[in-house]
Amino acid sequence: MTGAPDLAIRLRRAAFNHALAQGDLHAIGTLLAHDAMLVTGTDSAVIAGRKAQLLAWKREFAAQQRTIYQRRPERIVASTVEPIAMEHGVWTGTTGQQVTRGDYTAKWREVAGEWVIEAEIYLTLG
Numbered sequence: 001m002t003g004a005p006d007l008a009i010r011l012r013r014a015a016f017n018h019a020l021a022q023g024d025l026h027a028i029g030t031l032l033a034h035d036a037m038l039v040t041g042t043d044s045a046v047i048a049g050r051k052a053q054l055l056a057w058k059r060e061f062a063a064q065q066r067t068i069y070q071r072r073p074e075r076i077v078a079s080t081v082e083p084i085a086m087e088h089g090v091w092t093g094t095t096g097q098q099v100t101r102g103d104y105t106a107k108w109r110e111v112a113g114e115w116v117i118e119a120e121i122y123l124t125l126g
Contacts, residue, residue: 005078005085005110009115010073012116013073016028020057020069023057025058028053029054030114032117033117036117036118037118038121039121041102071090071104072092073088073089074089075088076088083110084108085115086105087105087108089103100126102126104123107119107120
């Protein structure tokens with residue numbers, strides 16, 4: 001896919017990665033839909049809603065040795081009938097010298113001219 005949704009989602013993902021690296025809860029909140037869902041990669045825990053995700057990130061950012069997560073989109077597919085798209089990519093989590101990695105899929109929706117994350121599913125591979 002090329003065009004406006006692809007570029008807009010890639011820019012929003014870059015902003016999300018930056019917010020994660022900086023521990024910026026406000027910026028993360030602007031990128032999540034109110035009822036966003038996240039399924040974690042290792043234990044398949046479900047974190048439901050923006051508020052719950054922000055609380056989880058707040059705990060993560062307060063950790064003594066914090067993990068820095070990065071998502072790298074490989075493919076974005078936009079719907080031709082609704083303002084939605086799927087992002088497929090790889091993720092890494094770096095804690096000191098240790099790197100964990102995996103695959104992810106994220107569903108985005110355009111709301112009031114901005115793309116927000118509705119759902120993410122992560123798979124830990126190593």
